[in-house]
Amino acid sequence: MKVIPVLAAAAVLTAPRWLPRRVVALRGKVFELVNGDNAITLPDERFGPEKFREIYSHPNAGGRSEGAGLSDLFWYWLSPGPEVHQEHLEAGPRYDDVARTTQRFLAGSSASLAATAARCAAAVLDEQVRRDVTAVRLRDLMMPIWAEFNYELVFGEPCPRPARDLIVGNATDVVDALKCTGLRHPGRRARLTRYLRARVEAGDVVHELPSTLDTTEQVHYLQGTFFNTSVVQLSEAMAHLLLVLAQHHDVQRRLAANPSDERYFSHVLDETLRVFPLFGIAHRITTGDIDVDERTTLPRGSVLCFSYPEYHASGHQDPEVFDPSRWAELSAKDVPHIPFGIAANRPCPAWRLSPLVMRAVAGEVLRRFRLDSSVRHTRSLPSRGPCLLVRRGAPERATAAVLGFLRVRDRWEDVERSLRQLVLGTWMVLDARSQRLAGRYFEPPPGCPAHRPA
Numbered sequence: 001m002k003v004i005p006v007l008a009a010a011a012v013l014t015a016p017r018w019l020p021r022r023v024v025a026l027r028g029k030v031f032e033l034v035n036g037d038n039a040i041t042l043p044d045e046r047f048g049p050e051k052f053r054e055i056y057s058h059p060n061a062g063g064r065s066e067g068a069g070l071s072d073l074f075w076y077w078l079s080p081g082p083e084v085h086q087e088h089l090e091a092g093p094r095y096d097d098v099a100r101t102t103q104r105f106l107a108g109s110s111a112s113l114a115a116t117a118a119r120c121a122a123a124v125l126d127e128q129v130r131r132d133v134t135a136v137r138l139r140d141l142m143m144p145i146w147a148e149f150n151y152e153l154v155f156g157e158p159c160p161r162p163a164r165d166l167i168v169g170n171a172t173d174v175v176d177a178l179k180c181t182g183l184r185h186p187g188r189r190a191r192l193t194r195y196l197r198a199r200v201e202a203g204d205v206v207h208e209l210p211s212t213l214d215t216t217e218q219v220h221y222l223q224g225t226f227f228n229t230s231v232v233q234l235s236e237a238m239a240h241l242l243l244v245l246a247q248h249h250d251v252q253r254r255l256a257a258n259p260s261d262e263r264y265f266s267h268v269l270d271e272t273l274r275v276f277p278l279f280g281i282a283h284r285i286t287t288g289d290i291d292v293d294e295r296t297t298l299p300r301g302s303v304l305c306f307s308y309p310e311y312h313a314s315g316h317q318d319p320e321v322f323d324p325s326r327w328a329e330l331s332a333k334d335v336p337h338i339p340f341g342i343a344a345n346r347p348c349p350a351w352r353l354s355p356l357v358m359r360a361v362a363g364e365v366l367r368r369f370r371l372d373s374s375v376r377h378t379r380s381l382p383s384r385g386p387c388l389l390v391r392r393g394a395p396e397r398a399t400a401a402v403l404g405f406l407r408v409r410d411r412w413e414d415v416e417r418s419l420r421q422l423v424l425g426t427w428m429v430l431d432a433r434s435q436r437l438a439g440r441y442f443e444p445p446p447g448c449p450a451h452r453p454a
């Protein structure tokens with residue numbers, strides 16, 4: 001009779017080891033259901049890494065939103081204005097106009113972009129980290145830096161604190177919803193929209209905004225691209241980079257000692273984004289048939305899900321091991337490595353900018369602190385990267401006990417968080433399904449078979 005309570009106690013005590021993994025697998029199943037039967041995930045046994053690249057680069061693998069169940073979910077997460085987000089616009093004149101505008105904002109000289117990023121980082125680090133030993137969540141520490149940086153890209157002047165708070169509030173709300181660690185707060189996002197509208201109407205933006213968009217759409221474009229995607233992606237990428245440094249002290253020492261060694265930094269960043277790519281899956285909807293070989297055709301309307309972690313793991317020895325030295329002999333273009341997407345099919349417009357501004361910010365962090373962390377490092381990093389910053393030159397302190405505490409707290413937080421993610425994720429999937437933001441947008445008006453123009 002005592003067996004059941006003993007088993008229950010054992011299950012609870014060992015939960016940190018087995019529960020988070022099970023919950024992640026279950027969430028994967030929920031998302032597969034959203035996709036329906038016309039979805040294909042690559043690479044798989046049928047389509048290996050070579051076919052992955054060929055199919056991803058195919059001109060008919062170009063549809064972004066129309067016709068995929070997943071779009072309703074992404075549009076829900078990225079609101080307001082997902083229909084003018086560059087990532088989700090279908091090919092056409094509006095897409096071209098928006099993509100050209102994004103390039104204009106990102107086109108500064110390398111030296112001035114790096115200097116701006118370093119200045120924003122220095123100000124935020126000096127303001128936020130005051131003690132000799134400080135426990136932080138890396139993503140939270142990075143958010144205000146990238147909020148200030150993007151504000152300067154858009155408005156060409158230093159970011160006032162109230163604007164920074166609005167931007168961080170917006171970006172945090174989006175990324176928490178995307179990771180299913182929190183629900184959306186449309187009111188929080190709307191506050192930033194109102195602020196941006198006033199600035200756009202006052203003519204404060206440094207570049208011309210897409211002329212094919214009306215004022216509301218221009219505001220949504222700025223909010224989606226710079227104050228959501230850019231802030232989130234750079235904060236996530238930096239959290240991964242700093243966490244690997246916190247857990248690989250030899251790599252950290254070498255980078256801290258040679259901050260101007262661009263080559264070594266690019267090996268470390270390539271390896272970080274190989275093991276922890278920011279995209280789990282990027283999807284496309286086929287706009288025409290794709291003949292893969294004599295026997296296989298992917299019909300028009302298929303939803304192709306390109307799995308970055310699977311692709312990045314193929315073609316490497318011990319792919320799960322973080323080892324920047326593997327890049328000393330490899331060139332990123334000769335191996336399965338696409339951290340910024342595929343050149344032939346809407347790659348990241350910040351492909352050039354991201355590494356150079358990240359190097360500048362990493363330099364500011366390493367100049368001030370040694371990093372140490374004992375937490376689990378996963379690709380989606382829902383923990384936001386707990387980490388200890390120890391000020392350089394401060395009197396030596398024993399940090400083993402704090403690191404032990406961080407480890408135990410992380411394991412138990414994982415249990416609570418993975419259950420929360422399952423519940424909130426399922427709720428948002430159902431809510432997005434009932435709202436059908438993308439589905440309704442592409443529906444032809446009654447009596448008219450034509451699609452809405454891109």
Ligand code: HEM
Nearest residue numbers: 086087230233237278282339340341346347348349350354
């Ligand atoms: C290290 C940082 C970043 C990484 C690893 C990254 C990665 C990616 C990847 C893999 C894609 C292509 C996804 C696909 O094929 O569907 C993409 C697209 C995109 N990224 Fe980034 N990104 C980063 C930073 C940024 C920044 C700073 C911006 C700021 C503007 C940005 C804006 C975009 C946009 C607008 C797209 C959509 C492109 C299009 O469809 O035309 N990303 N990013």
